[in-house]
Amino acid sequence: MTVIEVENLAKRYGETVAVRDVSFTVEAGEIFGILGPNGAGKTTTVECIAGLRTADSGRITVLGRPAGDPELRARIGVQLQESELQDKITVREALELYSAFYPNPADWRELAGDLGLTAKLRTRFGKLSGGQKQRLSIALALLGNPEVAILDELTTGLDPQARRDTWDLISGIRDRGVTLLLVTHFMEEAERLCDRIVVIDKGAVAALDTPGGLINRAGDEQRIRFRPSAPFADELLTALPEVRELSHQGPRIEIIGSGNLLHAVISVLARDGIVAAELTLEQATLDDAFVHLTRGE
Amino acid sequence: MSVFTKLTLSEFKLTLRDPLYVFFTLLFPLLLITILGNVPTMQETPPELGGLRVIDVYAGAALGLAIGIIGLQGMPAVLATYRERGILRRFATTPVRPTLLLAAQLTMNLATVLVSAVLVYTVAHLAFDVPIPESPLTLLLAILLNCSGAFAIGLLLAALAPTGKTANAIGTFLFFPMMFLAGLWAPRELMPEVLQRIGDFTPFAAGQDLMNGALTGQSPEWLSITVLIGYLVICGAAAVKFFRWE
Incomplete structure (x- = not known):
């Protein structure tokens, strides 16, 4: 009704x-x-x-x-x-x-x-x-x-x-x-x-x-940061379809991507016995959606 | 109990929590009568007063003071504050109309004046032999007319003043000359002719004449009645036209 x-x-x-x-x-x-x-x-x-x-x-x-x-x-x-x-x-x-x-x-x-x-x-x-x-x-x-x-x-x-x-x-x-x-x-x-x-x-x-729907409009870009327990070749991760960008920031690695990014990255690392320490994941929030939607053109 | 009664009682309760209002509308007129009543010259009967003593005239003046304080200072400031602080707006969201709050304010203030009138005339009669009016009904009518003129001006002030503070400032500015012409500092009958004639057309002086007339049992002056009804109609209509609810 x-x-x-x-x-x-x-x-x-x-x-x-x-x-x-x-x-x-x-x-x-x-x-x-x-x-x-x-x-x-x-x-x-x-x-x-x-x-x-x-x-x-x-x-x-x-x-x-x-x-x-x-x-x-x-x-x-x-x-x-x-x-x-x-x-x-x-x-x-x-x-x-x-x-x-x-x-x-x-x-x-x-x-x-x-x-x-x-x-x-x-x-x-x-x-x-x-x-x-x-x-x-x-x-x-x-x-x-x-x-x-x-x-x-x-x-x-x-x-x-x-x-x-x-x-x-x-x-x-x-x-x-x-x-x-x-x-x-x-x-x-x-x-x-x-x-x-x-x-x-x-x-x-x-x-x-819906709040979820609005967040998706802001793009479902995600950002992962971690410190690997051992060095590895970038190609290991950049080959994944979920990963768009990989950069080194001192001892840390930052990955930008979408979809089931976290799962994909962790699985590959685990297979090679690498532990991702100090792991953080950032996702788009309603804040991002709001800014995206009301940005003055 | 009807919503209007509850609202009026609530306004009463809130007003009585304001010590200044209680002092100036209920105690100060009594204090004035008591002090003046003990001044020997107040017992004199100047020929201009038509048989009344100065103190007899001051009973009406003391009540006129209470009416003036309510009409020019108390009520406009309260109503403008109600608008300024969104209280009228909050009423607009309920099934009760904001007009009912204005009506409750007017009723509460009128009731205060009537209580003050009973106090003033009782003390004046018991302590200083001010005569009991020949016609209490005429006195009541005089008080009601005085209030209607004063309250209509108050409503117009509340309508025009953007804030409670401005309403109070304008009210105070009008209060002193109007009270002077009504004879608060010296009976208006003893004033120069010019000031008396100007006074005829001000609401508090007209109200004062009606109250004194009621005391001696004269039939009420049509000029005073017309002046007060004029203020009621003109200021009342202007207040309705200009009143903003937010």
Whole structure:
């Protein structure tokens, strides 16, 4: 079932074109990522989906209704960037108050527990750390038991541990059947969480694929470095179809190639009784794919 | 409890955590009345005041001060901050409309004024024999009209000021001349004719006239009513037109 459908979305602010032409669909139960450099149009796109902005042209459907339909507000949870609360409201008061906004709210105590906020319930918003504010913001987005949650830059400002905890939480939310739309600029986050990713660049779709698929587009070049236990003739390895380049770097050898490179190289060496010490393997990452896809031409 | 009630109570709770707001809207008017009430000249009855003593007039002025502080300084700064910090935007993502938060702010501030009015007139009556108004209903109407003019200006300030700080700065800039013309430093009846006539067209002076009139049981001045409703309509409409939610 398609939960979000964006077709030829365009939006400009005065003379500035924020989104030129963006189309994608998000399926039920998916974690769908929106990646892109700063100013690519990611936030505008999700704001149009959330009904906070009206598209200039194009069509957006969410849960079978046009974006902006008032009925959707109870069914979508939104966590925006730079959206704060009153300094003097406590975590508990905020959770209780916002619960009252929804027809069918989640148990805020449980949510606070899941997000590690239980010890902070009596703390005022102004006294929370950046990470705690962010977690409260995520909790507020999930309070209404939404069918779709839109999270914009959800782990920005979190320390690495808190970021990993949030990722676990996100996986947990998906397990409850919530469809998630994540805007992020952390590759590791997108690679780890997302089922599919749309890369937006200069207001248009640069690529739409699974994380693995995107990485493959960057080429599956691999790089192996090691120190051989005994010298050997280069031809031994350059003869392999997987190997493209071999170079000597002092006592080390660097090999660039593709396919099942590591296995091929190690097998040949093992046959000749050579041990590859200090072995490292580098593969293309989503980072490489991202740079490859959004490189300015 | 309805969402609106919960929201209003929440705004109340948050506001009461601001010691400055509590001091200036609830304690300061009382303090002013108590201090002035002990000044002997305040018991005099200058002929210009139509039978009222100076202290009688100052009961209204003290309340006008609370209304002015809320309308020009408190509320615009709070609302502009709500926009600046994305609180209104967050509301826009929920089933509750951001307008409801504005309504809760207005209700909360109006309730504060009414509490302050009860405190001011009670203390003024018990301690300094300020008369109980001939028609409490007219006094209530006078207070409501004064608030509607002041709050409409406040909403317009909140609509136009880009940040909470600017809203506060503009509000403070307007506060002193308006309070002067309303007679906070000297009863406006004792001012030169020119200043009185200018004052007629400012919201706090018009509100002051209505409150004093209610005290003596005169029928309310149509000019004052028209001026205040004018501020409500014009500033209110401009605020609706220019208000930005983000």
